[in-house]
Amino acid sequence: MANKRIDQPTGTETVGHEWDGIEELDTPMPRWWLWTFYLTIAWGLVYVVLYPAWPLVTQATEGALGWSSRGQLAQEVAKEGERRAPILAALAQVPIERMPEDGARMRAAVAGGRAAFKVNCVQCHGAGAAGSQGYPNLNDDDWLWGGDLKAIEFTLTHGVRQPDDDQTRFSQMPAFGRDGILTPAQIGQVADHVLSLGGKARDNSAGAQLFVDNCAVCHGADGKGSRIVGAPNLADAIWLYGGSRDQITQQIMNGRNGVMPAWGSRLDPVTIKMLAAYVHSLGGGEDFVEVAQDPAVKVDEQP
Amino acid sequence: MSNPENPNSEDGVAKTNEPVSLTVAKPTAGTLRHEPHEPQREHLPEKFFEKHRTVHNKRIDGPFRRFKWLVMAVTLAIYYGTPWIRWDRGPYAPDQAVLVDLANRRFYMFGIEIWPQEFYFVAGLLIMAGIGLFLVTSAVGRAWCGYSCPQTVWTDVFQHVDRFVDGDRNARMRLDAAPWSASKIARRAFKWTIYLVISFWTGGAWIMYFADAPTLVRDFWSGEAAPVAYITVAILTLTTFTLGGFMREQVCIYMCPWPRIQSAMMDEKSLTVTYKDWRGEPRGSVKKAQKDPAHFGDCIDCLQCVAVCPTGIDIREGPQIGCITCALCIDACDRVMAEVGRPRGLIDYVTLEDAKREAAGEPVKPVWRVLLRPRTIAYFTVWGAIGLAMLFALGARRHIDISAAPDRNPPFMLMSDGSVRNAYTVKLRNMESRPRAMRVQLEDLPGSAMWTDDMPREQAARQLIRTVPADATLPLRIYVIAPAGTAAQELEFKVSSLEEDGEEDETEATFEVPGGEQ
Numbered sequence: 158m159a160n161k162r163i164d165q166p167t168g169t170e171t172v173g174h175e176w177d178g179i180e181e182l183d184t185p186m187p188r189w190w191l192w193t194f195y196l197t198i199a200w201g202l203v204y205v206v207l208y209p210a211w212p213l214v215t216q217a218t219e220g221a222l223g224w225s226s227r228g229q230l231a232q233e234v235a236k237e238g239e240r241r242a243p244i245l246a247a248l249a250q251v252p253i254e255r256m257p258e259d260g261a262r263m264r265a266a267v268a269g270g271r272a273a274f275k276v277n278c279v280q281c282h283g284a285g286a287a288g289s290q291g292y293p294n295l296n297d298d299d300w301l302w303g304g305d306l307k308a309i310e311f312t313l314t315h316g317v318r319q320p321d322d323d324q325t326r327f328s329q330m331p332a333f334g335r336d337g338i339l340t341p342a343q344i345g346q347v348a349d350h351v352l353s354l355g356g357k358a359r360d361n362s363a364g365a366q367l368f369v370d371n372c373a374v375c376h377g378a379d380g381k382g383s384r385i386v387g388a389p390n391l392a393d394a395i396w397l398y399g400g401s402r403d404q405i406t407q408q409i410m411n412g413r414n415g416v417m418p419a420w421g422s423r424l425d426p427v428t429i430k431m432l433a434a435y436v437h438s439l440g441g442g443e444d445f446v447e448v449a450q451d452p453a454v455k456v457d458e459q460p
Numbered sequence: 461m462s463n464p465e466n467p468n469s470e471d472g473v474a475k476t477n478e479p480v481s482l483t484v485a486k487p488t489a490g491t492l493r494h495e496p497h498e499p500q501r502e503h504l505p506e507k508f509f510e511k512h513r514t515v516h517n518k519r520i521d522g523p524f525r526r527f528k529w530l531v532m533a534v535t536l537a538i539y540y541g542t543p544w545i546r547w548d549r550g551p552y553a554p555d556q557a558v559l560v561d562l563a564n565r566r567f568y569m570f571g572i573e574i575w576p577q578e579f580y581f582v583a584g585l586l587i588m589a590g591i592g593l594f595l596v597t598s599a600v601g602r603a604w605c606g607y608s609c610p611q612t613v614w615t616d617v618f619q620h621v622d623r624f625v626d627g628d629r630n631a632r633m634r635l636d637a638a639p640w641s642a643s644k645i646a647r648r649a650f651k652w653t654i655y656l657v658i659s660f661w662t663g664g665a666w667i668m669y670f671a672d673a674p675t676l677v678r679d680f681w682s683g684e685a686a687p688v689a690y691i692t693v694a695i696l697t698l699t700t701f702t703l704g705g706f707m708r709e710q711v712c713i714y715m716c717p718w719p720r721i722q723s724a725m726m727d728e729k730s731l732t733v734t735y736k737d738w739r740g741e742p743r744g745s746v747k748k749a750q751k752d753p754a755h756f757g758d759c760i761d762c763l764q765c766v767a768v769c770p771t772g773i774d775i776r777e778g779p780q781i782g783c784i785t786c787a788l789c790i791d792a793c794d795r796v797m798a799e800v801g802r803p804r805g806l807i808d809y810v811t812l813e814d815a816k817r818e819a820a821g822e823p824v825k826p827v828w829r830v831l832l833r834p835r836t837i838a839y840f841t842v843w844g845a846i847g848l849a850m851l852f853a854l855g856a857r858r859h860i861d862i863s864a865a866p867d868r869n870p871p872f873m874l875m876s877d878g879s880v881r882n883a884y885t886v887k888l889r890n891m892e893s894r895p896r897a898m899r900v901q902l903e904d905l906p907g908s909a910m911w912t913d914d915m916p917r918e919q920a921a922r923q924l925i926r927t928v929p930a931d932a933t934l935p936l937r938i939y940v941i942a943p944a945g946t947a948a949q950e951l952e953f954k955v956s957s958l959e960e961d962g963e964e965d966e967t968e969a970t971f972e973v974p975g976g977e978q
Contacts, residue, residue, distance in 0.1 A: 286870075
C-alpha cells in the first residue's frame with residue numbers, strides 16, 4: 158500500500174488506508190497472544206496425530222493412542238461390571254431365602270432390582286409398582302400367589318398363565334355369563350354376595366348358595382381365596398379388576414385372566430433374585446410361612 | 461513526549477499521511493483533572509498501558525515499615541500455620557482446627573462445625589468481610605491494599621528476596637542493566653529458585669485447608685494424594701511465582717478491581733497518604749534553599765519517596781491508582797526531614813478535607829474525629845449487627861434435625877383390610893460428633909402406627925428408637941398406617957434425643973388417602 162507510514166505518537170505503522178481521515182494502525186499482536194496462538198497450533202498438530210481427527214470415507218483416522226468414545230464407554234462398562242462382579246457372584250450363590258441375613262447384600266439386591274424393574278416391569282406395574290386395573294399392585298399386602306421372597310421369585314421365573322412353561326402360575330376364572338353357566342340375574346345375586354363379604358352390601362341367600370356351588374371351590378366358602386390356586390381374596394379391600402358392583406359383575410360375566418411373562422427365559426437368575434428382593438421391599442413383603450423344600454437351607458419360619 | 465509540528469491536525473481537517481491519532485493521543489493539560497494546589501504533572505499518560513518497568517524499591521525503616529513487617533508476619537503465620545493447629549472433637553470428627561472437608565461436606569472452624577445447609581454462615585462471614593473492607597476503606601483508605609492484601613504481602617516477600625540476593629536498589633538497577641554473564645545467570649537462577657520454593661510452599665499450604673494436614677503431606681510426597689491436590693499446588697505455585705515474582709504492582713494497577721471500587725468508597729474525609737504540596741513546593745535542594753529560603757518549600761527533591769515506593773510511583777503527583785497507601789514514603793520522608801532539621805510529615809496520612817484546611821492554615825481535626833464519623837459508625841453498626849446475629853444464630857442452632865418426604869408414586873396404598881398406608885423418607889440428622897440415640901414419634905393421626913422397611917410390620921408402633929451415627933444423617937423408610945376411614949390430613953414426625961441434651965425437632969407431612977378428602 159502506498160500510504161503506509163509511521164504514526165508518530167504511537168510509533169506504529171498504519172495499514173495504509175484512510176477513510177474520511179480515519180486511519181488504522183497496524184498494531185502487532187501482543188507477544189503473549191502470538192505465543193498462545195502458536196501453542197494452540199502445536200497442540201492441534203499433536204492432537205491430530207494422537208486422536209481420531211481426519212474424516213475418511215468409512216471412518217476417521219484412528220490416532221496413535223487408539224482412543225475412541227465407543228472404546229471408552231466399553232471400558233467404563235467393563236470397569237463397572239468388574240466392580241459389580243463380586244456382588245453378583247455372591248447373589249448368585251446365596252439361596253434367596255437367606256438373602257435378608259446380610260443387610261448390605263440385601264440392599265445391593267434391592268438397588269439392582271429397582272434398576273431392572275424400571276426396564277422390564279414398569280410397562281404394566283407402573284413406575285411406583287402400584288399397578289392399575291388388571292395389573293396387580295406390588296406395594297400392598299395382598300398377594301395372589303404369595304408374597305415371600307421365594308414365592309415372588311417363582312412367579313417372576315415362571316410367569317402367570319404362560320403356555321410354554323409347565324410350572325407357570327395357572328388359574329382360570331370361568332366366564333360365567335359369556336359361557337352361559339349363570340344367567341345375568343344369578344350373576345347379579347352372586348355379585349351382591351361377593352360385595353357382602355367385605356360388608357359392602359346386604360347378603361342374599363340365593364347369591365350365597367350360587368357362590369357355594371360355583372365359586373367356593375377356588376375362592377373358599379368364606380371368599381378369602383387361595384394362593385395355591387391363585388384365587389383372589391374377595392373379602393378384602395383390594396380388587397384387581399375393580400370393587401364396584403358393575404366391575405364385579407363384569408368379572409363374573411367375562412372372567413378375565415391376566416398374564417405375566419415368564420422372566421426365567423428372558424433374564425438371568427441373579428436379576429430375577431434382585432427383582433424379587435425389590436418387589437419384596439416395597440412394603441408388602443411377607444416372611445416365609447412354609448419350610449423350604451431343600452433341607453440344607455435354613456429358613457426363618459416365623460409366620 | 462514526541463510532539464512533531466502538525467498545524468493541520470489542529471483545524472480538524474484530516475489529510476492523508478497526517479497522524480490522526482495525534483490529537484487524541486496528546487492530552488493537553490486542560491483535559492486532565494488537576495487540582496490547583498497540585499504541581500504540574502511531569503509525565504502525562506500517553507497510552508492506556510505502560511510497559512512494565514521493574515520497581516527496585518529501596519530499603520527503609522520506620523514506624524510504618526515496622527507495622528508492615530508485623531502485618532506480614534501475622535498474616536503469613538496465619539496462612540501457613542492455621543492448618544497445623546489441632547482441635548480435639550472426639551473420636552468421630554477430624555482434629556484439625558480449620559478444615560474445609562469437601563468430600564464429607566463439612567466445614568470445621570475451631571468449635572464451629574458447619575453443614576452444607578448452614579452455608580449462610582459462610583455467606584454472612586463474606587458479607588462481614590465486605591462491609592469490614594468498606595469500613596476500613598472509608599476510615600483509613602486503602603489500608604487493605606497497603607498492608608494485608610495477599611498480593612501486597614507476597615510482593616513484599618519477593619522484594620525482600622530480591623534485596624537478599626541482589627543487594628539494595630542501586631545494586632539491583634546495575635545488575636538489571638548489566639549484560640548477561642555467568643554471575644548474573646547464577647544470581648538470577650538462585651533468586652528464581654527461592655521464588656519457586658516460596659511459591660511452592662504457598663501453593664502447598666493452600667491444600668492443607670482441605671484435608672488432614674499431616675496425612676496430606678505424607679501422601680503428597682509419597683505420590684498418593686489425589687490428583688486435584690497436585691494440580692492445585694501446581695496452579696497456585698505458578699500464580700504465586702508470576703503474580704508475586706514478576707507482575708507485582710501490575711496486578712494492582714491493571715488486574716485488580718478493588719482499587720477502583722475503593723476509590724468510589726473513599727471520600728474527602730478518608731485518611732490517605734498525601735504529599736503536602738502547599739508545604740513542599742517549590743522543590744529545591746538544601747543548597748538552593750539556603751540561598752533563597754523564602755522561595756523554596758520543604759521538599760528537597762531527594763526522590764527518597766520514589767525510591768522506597770514498592771509500586772514505583774511518585775506520591776508528589778497526588779493521589780493515584782498506583783498508590784497502595786503502604787506509607788513507606790512517609791517513613792522515608794520523615795527520615796530525610798529529620799536529617800535536614802525540618803518538621804516531619806511532609807508526606808503524611810491526611811484526609812483531603814484536612815489537606816485543604818491545613819493548606820489554608822486552619823487547625824485540622826483530631827484523629828478520633830476522622831475515624832469516628834457517621835459513615836464509619838454506620839458501617840460498624842451494620843458489620844457488628846451481622847456479627848451479633850450470626851453469633852446468636854450459631855448459639856441457638858439445634859444439632860438435631862428431622863425432615864420427611866412423602867412418596868409421590870404411589871401417594872398412598874390401600875391395604876387388604878381397608879386401612880391406608882403412606883410411605884415417607886424420613887431423615888434424622890445428628891449434628892453432634894458423637895452417636896446419639898433418638899426417638900421418632902408420630903404425632904396426630906389417631907389410630908395410626910409406623911414401622912420401617914427393616915423391621916416386621918407386626919412391630920409397628922407410635923414411636924421408633926434409632927441410634928444415629930456421629931455427625932451423620934440416617935435415612936429411614938417409614939411406613940405409616942392408619943385405619944380405614946381416616947381422612948387426608950397433616951401429621952407430624954417429632955424427633956427427640958435420648959441423650960441428656962434432650963434436643964428436639966419436628967416436621968409436618970401430609971397423609972394421603974384414596975379419593976382425597978373423605
